[in-house]
Amino acid sequence: MTERTAERIVVVAAALLDGVRLLAARRSAPPELAGRWELPGGKVEAGERPEAALVRELREELGVDAEAVERVPGEWPLKPPYVLQVWTARLRPGSAAPAPLEDHDELRWLAPVDVWDVNWLDQDVPAVRQALAHLGAGAR
Numbered sequence: 001m002t003e004r005t006a007e008r009i010v011v012v013a014a015a016l017l018d019g020v021r022l023l024a025a026r027r028s029a030p031p032e033l034a035g036r037w038e039l040p041g042g043k044v045e046a047g048e049r050p051e052a053a054l055v056r057e058l059r060e061e062l063g064v065d066a067e068a069v070e071r072v073p074g075e076w077p078l079k080p081p082y083v084l085q086v087w088t089a090r091l092r093p094g095s096a097a098p099a100p101l102e103d104h105d106e107l108r109w110l111a112p113v114d115v116w117d118v119n120w121l122d123q124d125v126p127a128v129r130q131a132l133a134h135l136g137a138g139a140r
Contacts, residue, residue, distance in 0.1 A: 009082050012054040013041035013124070014089040015072060015131035016098070021109040022131070023098060024118050025061070028105040037118040039086060039127065040104070054087050061102045065095040072134045076127050086127045088135065 016023040016039075025040040027033040042057035044050050051068040058066045072086040091098075098107050108118065112132065120128055 007081055010044040010050060010053075011041060011078060011082050011084050012044055012050045012057065013039035013084060013086045013127060014054055014058055014066065014068075015039060015086055015128075015135065016058070016066060016089045016091070017135070018091070018109055021111050022115060022128075024108050024110055024115075024120075025100065025104040026106040026108075026118075027103060027121070028100075029103050033121060035119070036121045037108075038121045038124045039131070043082075050085060051087065054089060058089065061100075061104065062098040062107070063096050063101050064098050065092045066090065067092055072127070072131045074127070074130045076123060078123050084123060084127055086131050088131070 014023070023040065024037045026035065026037050040058060040061050041054060042061065044053040054068045055066055058064050066089045069088040069090060072088060076084040078084050100107050110118065115128065115132065
C-alpha cells in the first residue's frame with residue numbers, strides 16, 4: 001500500500017532515541033523554516049512504505065543506519081497536501097553517529113526534561129507531544 005495519493009502525501013519523521021534522549025534537528029533550509037527544530041525525516045516517495053522512507057531519509061539527512069520501531073498514534077496536517085506521521089526509531093549497532101548532512105545545521109540529543117528547550121516548528125509540537133506521551137516520557 002502506498003502512502004502517497006493525489007490528495008495526500010505522507011511525510012515521515014523519526015522520534016529517534018538514544019536510550020531516553022530524543023534527537024532534534026535544526027533546519028537550515030528553506031529560509032522560512034531555518035533556525036527552528038524538528039524531528040528528522042521527509043516525504044514518502046510513490047510506491048515506498050513509510051518505514052522504508054524513514055530509514056532512507058535518516059540515511060540521507062543524518063548519515064545513520066537506523067530502523068523504524070513503531071508508529072506513534074496520530075497524524076498531523078502540514079501544508080496541503082502533506083500530513084505528518086511519526087515513528088519511533090533507533091540506530092542499528094555499528095551505525096555512525098548522526099551528523100547534519102542535509103537541510104540541518106545542528107543536532108541535539110534532548111533528555112525528557114530538555115525537550116521543550118528548543119524552538120520546535122509549529123507543526124512538530126503536537127507530534128513531539130504525542131511521541132513523548134507514547135514513550136511515557138511526559139508531555140507538556
